[in-house]
Amino acid sequence: MQPAFAAIAHATTSDAPVLITGPTGIGKSLAARVIHLHSRRHAGPFVTLSCASLPENLLESEVFGHEKGAFTGALATKAGHIERAAGGTLFLDEIGELSPALQVKLLRFVEEKVFSRVGGREDLKVDLRIIAATNQDLAQAAAEKRFREDLLYRLRVLEVHLPPLRERLSDIPGLCSYLLASVAGDRKLAVSEEALSVLLRHDWPGNVRELRNVIEHAAAVCTGPLILPTHLPRDVVSSLRGRPPASSAGWMPRSTSGLRPGFVKG
Known part of the structure; x- marks a missing residue:
C-alpha cells in the first residue's frame, strides 16, 4: 500500500x-x-x-x-x-x-x-x-x-x-483489529491465531468489503471473547481445501506476548 x-x-x-x-x-x-x-x-x-x-x-x-x-x-x-x-x-x-x-x-x-x-x-x-x-x-x-x-x-x-486484498495479506491483521473495534461495540473481542490463519488463506474476491462482512458475521455469532474458525462464514472456511497453512508465510506470531492488539493465541 x-x-x-x-x-x-x-x-x-x-x-x-x-x-x-x-x-x-x-x-x-x-x-x-x-x-x-x-x-x-x-x-x-x-x-x-x-x-x-x-x-x-x-x-x-x-x-x-x-x-x-x-x-x-x-x-x-x-x-x-x-x-x-x-x-x-x-x-x-x-x-x-x-x-x-x-x-x-x-x-x-x-x-x-x-x-x-x-x-x-x-x-x-x-x-x-x-x-x-x-x-x-x-x-x-x-x-x-x-x-x-x-x-x-x-x-x-x-x-x-x-x-486487491489478496496481494497484501499482511494488512489483514491490522484491518481485522480496526474492523473489530468498529463492529464489536462494548464487547472485548479478539481473533484467535487459528481464525487468523483461515483469513490469510482466503482469496478475498470481495476485498475489504468482504472482510468487513466476515468480521461482522463472526462478531454476531461469537458468544465468548475469542473468534474461532467455527465463527467464520462457511464459504470462507470451505474455500481453503487443499491450501497450505498460512503459517508458512512467516507472518504468524510465535508467542502470545508477540500478538497484535485484537488477537489471541488459541
Whole structure:
C-alpha cells in the first residue's frame, strides 16, 4: 500500500483531477474522501454519484441538472451534482459506465469548467475538483473505443491504484483489529491465531468489503471473547481445501506476548 499512500499524499497537495483504480470493494470511495478532507477544498462539499446506479437519461440530469419542462416530469428546475459540489469535490464512482454522449459532456466540463443543464441554453461555470474511480481497465476500454481517450487523459492527471486484498495479506491483521473495534461495540473481542490463519488463506474476491462482512458475521455469532474458525462464514472456511497453512508465510506470531492488539493465541 505504500505507493498508494504516496499517491494519495500527492493528490492532497494538488487540485488536479484524480483517477482511483482498483477492484470492487477495495475502498476507492474512502480514498477519495481522504483526498478531499486533506485538500484545500476540505471545507467544501464532498458529493458522490455512482455512474452505474442510474439509466443514461436520469444520470445526465443527476450530473448536470435540468431546466423546468426539459422532459416529462421535470416540474421545476433542478441543480445537478456538479452545482451541488461547487467549491468542493465531485466524486464520480464507476466512471467507466458513462455512455459516449455523457463522456463528451463531461470532457467539456473537465476542460472548461463550463456546462449546461438538460434542456437549458445557458452556459454555467462551476469551480470544483473531480475525483473519479473505476474497477475497469480504462486504457483497454479506450483502445476498444468504449471510453474516450481524451477524457481518460483529463481524468488521469493523477492516479491512485489500490491493490486487491489478496496481494497484501499482511494488512489483514491490522484491518481485522480496526474492523473489530468498529463492529464489536462494548464487547472485548479478539481473533484467535487459528481464525487468523483461515483469513490469510482466503482469496478475498470481495476485498475489504468482504472482510468487513466476515468480521461482522463472526462478531454476531461469537458468544465468548475469542473468534474461532467455527465463527467464520462457511464459504470462507470451505474455500481453503487443499491450501497450505498460512503459517508458512512467516507472518504468524510465535508467542502470545508477540500478538497484535485484537488477537489471541488459541
